[in-house]
Structure formats: C-alpha cells, structure tokens
Amino acid sequence: MALDIKICGLKTDGAMAAALAGGASHVGFIFFAKSPRYVEPAEAGRLREAARGKALAVAVTVDASDAFLDEIVAKMQPDMLQLHGSETSERVAEVKARYGLPVMKALPLSEAADLERIKPFIGIADRFLFDAKPPKGSELPGGNGVAFDWRILAGLDGGVDYMLSGGLNAANIGDALRLANPPGIDISSGVESAPGVKGPALIEQFFRAVRAARDNRAA
C-alpha cells in the first residue's frame, strides 16, 4: 500500500527541495500568525511552485475567516485545505463548496473515545489528520511535537482515510507504522533543528527511516 507523507510547516526553498527529493506526497504551509512556521500567502505561493506536479500543496488554517481563506486561495493556489481549528462539519462543507478544494479536517485525539468525534465529518471531510491534543498552555493547535497513543487507531473503520500526525520523528516512525498502519503520515517539528527551522538533513533522515521501516515490514 502506498504511504502518503506530508512535510508540514515549510518556509524555505531548501526545506522544500529536501521534502520533494525524499518523495513527499504533500507539503504544508502554516497560516496561523502565532506559529513559528507562519508564512505569508504570497510567499507560500512562490514556494509551492516547486511542488507542482510532484506533491500536493496544503494550506493549513485555524478557524480562518472567508476573507483570509480567499486571500490564501488566491495567492497560494493550494491543492488542499487543512482545517486545524474547531471548525464544525457545517463549516467544512461550506469551505469545500466555496473553493471546490478537498478538505482535510484535523482532529485532536488522546483516547479511543475521541474517535467518536470523526462521525459528523464522515462524508464531508475528504480526509482526516489525527494529531495529539496540544499540551496545556500551548498557543498552537498543532506543531507541538507531541504524540498520542497510536494504538487507539486500531479501532477505526478501515474506510476512514487519514494522516497520522503528532510528535513523529525518525526514531519513532517505525513503531507508528507498525502499530497504526496508517494510509498517510505527517511531520513538522520532528524535522526541525529549532521551532520553525526545518533541517534539510533531518528531512532526509526521516525519509530514510520511513523507507527502512517499510522495508523491514516487507521482509
């Protein structure tokens, strides 16, 4: 089974080049002002050009207004929108209809009971991104480098398409793939040398770890 890999929070040409060289299927840009990964929509529009025809460019927003989404869509021309706030299923449907783009809804998980939260979005969101709940006091709904118990995903209906996210890195990706067998994975701070600073060598190392884990499973 193919594994989708999203490298999120890109801000530089070097990090974009490393993500594409590694074989990323998705590249993410953060439009949340408090994040150290924030990029201006026009700059994301410049950066995403390198990904055309190679990886899907994902705009990550948090409870964004129509006006901000209009600006992002016009200037960045994303292939997909990731809604990473407390958007309702009605809002997801509205955004999909307004832009005609696929929407990935991020949901924070910590225990099996949290999987109930996906129900209202089934048939509306095109994909889910399952992330850890932010640590107490964090100003960021994502990009916190915190993992959740991946074993809870074993209880998920096989038809649910999702990316596993939160605290992934080269050291734990093998366990994550083994325990959850996800259709996609997403990483941000695990390939950074400091908050918001992507390390091209760390990105390369992560792809190597993914390949090694998959080769081990196939052997």
Ligand SMILES: O=C(O)c1ccccc1NCC(=O)[C@H](O)[C@H](O)COP(=O)(O)O
């Ligand atoms: O990364 C951010 O700064 C961010 C800020 C606000 C909303 C979402 C954000 N990130 C979304 C992502 O898809 C991250 O890749 C995901 O949360 C995993 O991050 P990490 O645990 O650092 O790998």
